[in-house]
Amino acid sequence: ELTTVRVQDPRVQNEGSWNSYVDYKIFLHTNSKAFTAKTSCVRRRYREFVWLRRQLQKNAGLVPVPELPGKSAFFVGSTDEFIEKRRQGLQQFLEKVVQNVVLLSDSRLHLFLQSQLSVPEIEACVQGQGSQTVTEAILHYAMSNCGWVQEEESRP
DSSP: OOEEEEEEEEEEESTTSTTOEEEEEEEEEEOOTTOSSSEEEEEEEHHHHHHHHHHHHHHSTTSOOOOOOOOOSSOOSOHHHHHHHHHHHHHHHHHHHHTOHHHHTOHHHHHHHHOOOOHHHHHHHHTTOSSSOHHHHHHHHHHTTSSOOOOOTTOO
16 A cells, blocks of 8 residues: 655745645555545645644554654744755655554544544544544545546656
8 A cells, every 4th residue: 555645835824824834635545455646735824734734643642653843933944945945854754654554543534634624623523523424524535526636747
């Protein structure tokens, strides 16, 4: 089984305002039976990764959860350099997570990677309080065409 996960295309949202942030495109391609959709593409921001890591830690018991790149308010260097370092760190985090069988069994991870649901919507869905099951939410997103993209040729 093969799972490729890429964090790419960082974009600054609300640029120039006090509430600007960067989100990243997460591209997933797999033939693993663990995933509902075999290809997906979502955008997530750093604080959603922080939430995901906390949830994985809660549910993983003694299994160590990979670290996220640091949240630095005092980064020395250019903003572009910081964003690229963070992108690489987020990619390494997800690569390690999807290789771990215990973490892979967490439905929050699947909704994070394969739906565009917000963090509260993911929580509601996992707790059975949403209008859809985890599988339905992923399939709904996949069928809406948002989740199906062609991988960029320019990326090695």
